[in-house]
Amino acid sequence: xxxxxxxxxxxxxxxxxxxxxxxxxxxxxxxxxxxxxxxxxxxxxxxxxxxxxxxxxxxxxxxxxxxx
Numbered sequence: 001x002x003x004x005x006x007x008x009x010x011x012x013x014x015x016x017x018x019x020x021x022x023x024x025x026x027x028x029x030x031x032x033x034x035x036x037x038x039x040x041x042x043x044x045x046x047x048x049x050x051x052x053x054x055x056x057x058x059x060x061x062x063x064x065x066x067x068x
């Protein structure tokens with residue numbers, strides 16, 4: 001997709017360093033990492049919720065529904 005070599009990575013890092021400064025780069029990295037973690041957690045929660053709702057009703061649940 002992207003042909004980024006070592007020289008391009010160096011220039012990119014240098015530009016980011018100049019724009020944000022050395023103190024802000026770790027903060028930005030932590031923020032991105034937390035965002036990725038939250039996204040993955042949300043995806044797992046949705047997947048778990050979908051898997052639970054896809055399971056057929058057990059015998060106990062079906063008898064409780066008839067009593068109501």
